[in-house]
Amino acid sequence: MAGIAAPNSCVAxxxxxxxxxxxxxxxxxxxxxxxxxxPGCYFGVQxxxxxxIYDGLDDCRAVALLGGGMKVCTIGCLxxxxxxxxxxxxxxxxxxxxxxxxxxxKCTGCGTCERVCPKHIINLSSVTRRIMREYTTEECTTPCQxxxxxxxxxxxxxxxxxxxxxxRAVQIIKERNPFPAIIGRICPRPCELDCRxxxxxxxxxxxxxxxxAADYERESGERIQPYKAPATGRSIAVVGGxxxxxxxxxxxxxxxxxxxxxxxxxxxxxxxxxxxxxxxxPAEILEWxxxxxxxxxxxxxxGMVLGKDITVDTLLQQDIDALFxxxxxxxSRMARGTQSEIESPIPGTxxxxxxxxxxxxxxxxxxxxxxxxIFGGGKLALETAKTCKKWGADKITILFREDxxxxxxxxxxxxxxxxxxxxxxxNAGIHRLRGEADSLMExxxxxxxxxxxxxxxxxxxxxxxxxxxxxxxVENKPAGPEAGxxxxxxxxxxxxxxxxxxxxxxxxxxxxxxxxxxxxxAAIKAIGAGRRAAASIQEILYGIEPSLTEYVITxxxxxxxxxxxxKVAGCQREIMPFCSGRxxxxxxxxxxxxxxxMARAEASRCLQCGLICYEHSEEPARQEEVxxxxxx
Numbered sequence: 001m002a003g004i005a006a007p008n009s010c011v012a013x014x015x016x017x018x019x020x021x022x023x024x025x026x027x028x029x030x031x032x033x034x035x036x037x038x039p040g041c042y043f044g045v046q047x048x049x050x051x052x053i054y055d056g057l058d059d060c061r062a063v064a065l066l067g068g069g070m071k072v073c074t075i076g077c078l079x080x081x082x083x084x085x086x087x088x089x090x091x092x093x094x095x096x097x098x099x100x101x102x103x104x105x106k107c108t109g110c111g112t113c114e115r116v117c118p119k120h121i122i123n124l125s126s127v128t129r130r131i132m133r134e135y136t137t138e139e140c141t142t143p144c145q146x147x148x149x150x151x152x153x154x155x156x157x158x159x160x161x162x163x164x165x166x167x168r169a170v171q172i173i174k175e176r177n178p179f180p181a182i183i184g185r186i187c188p189r190p191c192e193l194d195c196r197x198x199x200x201x202x203x204x205x206x207x208x209x210x211x212x213a214a215d216y217e218r219e220s221g222e223r224i225q226p227y228k229a230p231a232t233g234r235s236i237a238v239v240g241g242x243x244x245x246x247x248x249x250x251x252x253x254x255x256x257x258x259x260x261x262x263x264x265x266x267x268x269x270x271x272x273x274x275x276x277x278x279x280x281x282p283a284e285i286l287e288w289x290x291x292x293x294x295x296x297x298x299x300x301x302x303g304m305v306l307g308k309d310i311t312v313d314t315l316l317q318q319d320i321d322a323l324f325x326x327x328x329x330x331x332s333r334m335a336r337g338t339q340s341e342i343e344s345p346i347p348g349t350x351x352x353x354x355x356x357x358x359x360x361x362x363x364x365x366x367x368x369x370x371x372x373x374i375f376g377g378g379k380l381a382l383e384t385a386k387t388c389k390k391w392g393a394d395k396i397t398i399l400f401r402e403d404x405x406x407x408x409x410x411x412x413x414x415x416x417x418x419x420x421x422x423x424x425x426x427n428a429g430i431h432r433l434r435g436e437a438d439s440l441m442e443x444x445x446x447x448x449x450x451x452x453x454x455x456x457x458x459x460x461x462x463x464x465x466x467x468x469x470x471x472x473x474v475e476n477k478p479a480g481p482e483a484g485x486x487x488x489x490x491x492x493x494x495x496x497x498x499x500x501x502x503x504x505x506x507x508x509x510x511x512x513x514x515x516x517x518x519x520x521x522a523a524i525k526a527i528g529a530g531r532r533a534a535a536s537i538q539e540i541l542y543g544i545e546p547s548l549t550e551y552v553i554t555x556x557x558x559x560x561x562x563x564x565x566x567k568v569a570g571c572q573r574e575i576m577p578f579c580s581g582r583x584x585x586x587x588x589x590x591x592x593x594x595x596x597x598m599a600r601a602e603a604s605r606c607l608q609c610g611l612i613c614y615e616h617s618e619e620p621a622r623q624e625e626v627x628x629x630x631x632x
């Protein structure tokens with residue numbers, strides 16, 4: 001073998017041949033979910049604004065080369081059916097709207113249509129691809145979808161509600177949001193700020209419609225779940241049963257992995273259990289969505305504190321392929337009533353506030369060995385360094401993300417502190433941690449300007465944030481001749497952060513701009529972070545590079561958009577019915593929810609936008625014209 005085949009190559013032979021080839025390649029055989037071609041354009045040529053008419057051309061590629069295409073939309077389907085002609089299995093035809101229609105029974109996922117489409121409109125789709133995908137400038141995304149931190153396909157679930165297909169609407173919501181009933185009640189609704197109906201009257205009640213679909217599921221008593229990939233045989237541990245941890249578990253389970261969540265508190269849900277009034281989020285609503293996570297196949301163990309009841313070492317020794325840590329910090333400790341306790345869920349890692357609190361009380365319950373690294377903290381870093389020196393540290397290194405000119409401390413501060421063995425590194429982020437068993441051994445520091453990486457010995461790490469960073473732990477297995485050999489040496493591990501949200505994709509290292517340092521400002525943001533964590537774990541397990549290309553959509557991306565809409569009739573937004581104070585005890589929550597008629601009416605207000613296209617409606621008659629007609 002030349003060694004040029006990809007690990008996900010398809011073997012056109014029996015199971016025995018596949019297993020033999022996998023053994024030679026040093027990999028294992030796994031069941032692969034099918035790929036299905038899926039068109040990504042919603043408005044055919046006859047429904048869209050045209051800038052050119054190409055007579056005599058019948059191939060999309062030629063039309064794309066000659067002026068970029070006939071549509072005003074730069075990424076829209078050209079409608080000439082090159083994908084249908086190229087499909088070797090006759091699985092694609094051109095529908096009445098001039099858009100490709102895929103016969104899923106005939107489609108084999110060969111990707112021929114994807115390769116010949118010059119606009120990247122038709123692509124292969126699967127559960128894994130949809131979870132792993134970050135939206136790009138080459139896709140037809142809507143304004144509401146782009147502003148949703150979870151990236152929910154809002155346009156499509158509202159369309160399904162307008163058709164009365166509530167079952168499908170719930171499935172679409174859960175593609176990116178495992179907590180539809182909860183989020184339908186507490187979301188701050190950034191999507192509605194970018195709704196194009198704002199140009200005419202009021203935004204579509206996007207979140208109330210989400211709640212309506214979720215309430216339909218709950219009231220039906222039938223759990224509606226999105227699709228899952230086949231079982232992979234891999235095991236994932238998630239420590240932290242808050243929104244982000246549970247979202248990571250949900251998406252990892254959908255990727256086919258066996259997932260167990262370990263929660264320090266007595267119940268799952270994190271701050272959802274304690275920080276939101278029951279009138280806004282009743283207990284039965286919370287439990288319904290939490291049960292949905294478990295019914296996806298996620299197992300959970302409560303009352304398990306990382307660093308006490310379980311450790312990184314013990315979990316990784318249980319044939320866990322990856323461990324994700326989302327334990328929070330002061331927020332979760334306050335919720336559990338353990339803020340007076342010192343916790344170190346990451347081996348050798350402490351929060352600066354805990355050390356300074358101990359020092360102020362004259363306590364010396366923590367002892368340090370040779371190498372201590374302090375990250376951030378400004379002038380408090382020097383005070384912390386003094387404490388560490390007093391408690392046994394020989395060498396102390398302080399890392400600041402700022403450069404020397406913008407450093408929170410100066411040479412005079414350092415001289416005045418008079419700390420021997422102190423080293424300060426500027427423009428520094430933390431790239432990776434390494435350790436063995438329950439001990440931290442070293443970390444990789446990355447230069448935020450040059451991306452150069454250096455290794456620093458570290459038996460202890462002190463962070464100036466009020467919470468621990470989200471990290472993925474995997475076993476650091478030996479390479480070369482030692483690989484696969486039994487060893488009585490302590491388990492070695494390494495830890496690194498999930499890939500960053502697209503808006504901050506160029507940032508490097510932990511605690512960068514865009515990283516969570518206090519808490520998510522909304523649960524919907526934690527859901528988006530949980531999906532990225534699950535995608536990051538998938539990339540690590542299968543050696544896939546992160547998909548944060550130059551085409552990933554960020555708030556700074558230049559994309560086609562509109563600044564007004566035309567030929568759209570005004571239509572009043574449905575008002576959410578409220579319970580009065582006297583009725584609240586009977587209602588159980590402040591908002592009553594939409595009726596079926598209200599939901600269908602509100603869904604019909606959606607303009608079913610594409611990148612720049614949207615549905616037109618008849619202009620309402622002017623009042624004077626109506627009056628004239630009556631007089632006549």
